[in-house]
Amino acid sequence: MTTDRTEARHALDDLAPIYEAVFAEPPYLEGPRDVADFLQRYQHEHAVPGFRLVVARDDDGQAAGFAYGLPLSSTTGWWTGLLDAAPPPDFTREDGRRTFVVMELAVLAEHRGLGTGRALHTALLDGVTAERVTLTVRPDGPAATWYQHLGYTLVGHTRPSNGAPVYQSMVMQRPFLDGPE
Numbered sequence: 224m225t226t227d228r229t230e231a232r233h234a235l236d237d238l239a240p241i242y243e244a245v246f247a248e249p250p251y252l253e254g255p256r257d258v259a260d261f262l263q264r265y266q267h268e269h270a271v272p273g274f275r276l277v278v279a280r281d282d283d284g285q286a287a288g289f290a291y292g293l294p295l296s297s298t299t300g301w302w303t304g305l306l307d308a309a310p311p312p313d314f315t316r317e318d319g320r321r322t323f324v325v326m327e328l329a330v331l332a333e334h335r336g337l338g339t340g341r342a343l344h345t346a347l348l349d350g351v352t353a354e355r356v357t358l359t360v361r362p363d364g365p366a367a368t369w370y371q372h373l374g375y376t377l378v379g380h381t382r383p384s385n386g387a388p389v390y391q392s393m394v395m396q397r398p399f400l401d402g403p404e
């Protein structure tokens with residue numbers, strides 16, 4: 224796990240090919256423009272205080288998967304786009320420490336089903352002091368039930384931008400499964 228900005232920036236050489244391969248799969252079917260968007264987002268995200276990155280490696284030291292996340296800022300719009308009934312203000316209130324977001328978590332297809340994803344998730348949250356973790360996930364891919372299996376529950380649905388698919392917004396309260404008490 225790293226929180227070091229320089230290390231996180233250099234890790235992009237490992238992350239980009241994994242992102243490109245994993246999110247080219249259904250239901251994502253992402254292409255070069257989406258990969259470029261990811262690279263641009265990462266330039267901002269990795270510099271946010273509280274950013275954390277974990278890279279999983281195979282026996283040869285090749286990157287097999289990664290997970291990263293960061294805290295929600297006090298001015299975040301994370302909870303404002305929900306298509307369902309809005310959660311109460313005491314749920315959506317953020318102070319920069321309350322909620323950690325799992326931004327991306329991906330394992331190369333040939334390394335799945337071996338506990339790598341769970342290990343990445345556990346390592347990413349190890350030491351996180353937030354009271355809850357959130358993420359968004361496509362309901363039409365296997366990751367939605369995978370996150371439920373890890374202990375996340377549904378908050379509602381969200382569409383990140385016009386024309387984008389609907390995502391599930393999920394949350395897990397402390398204590399995080401396999402994580403710190």
Ligand SMILES: CC(C)(COP(=O)(O)OP(=O)(O)OC[C@H]1O[C@@H](n2cnc3c(N)ncnc32)[C@H](O)[C@@H]1OP(=O)(O)O)[C@@H](O)C(=O)NCCC(=O)NCCS
Pocket residue numbers: 245327328329330331334335336337338339340341342359360361364365366367368369370372
């Ligand atoms: C989702 C993903 C990260 C899972 O990684 P993985 O390494 O295959 O997962 P693991 O082997 O660690 O699985 C851990 C547990 O989940 C269970 N599991 C696996 N797939 C599951 C599924 N689709 N639904 C429910 N549980 C599932 C496993 O049985 C295992 O259970 P256990 O630890 O209780 O015995 C991987 O499939 C992936 O990268 N998918 C494409 C990218 C993606 O969708 N990422 C999320 C975007 S937000």
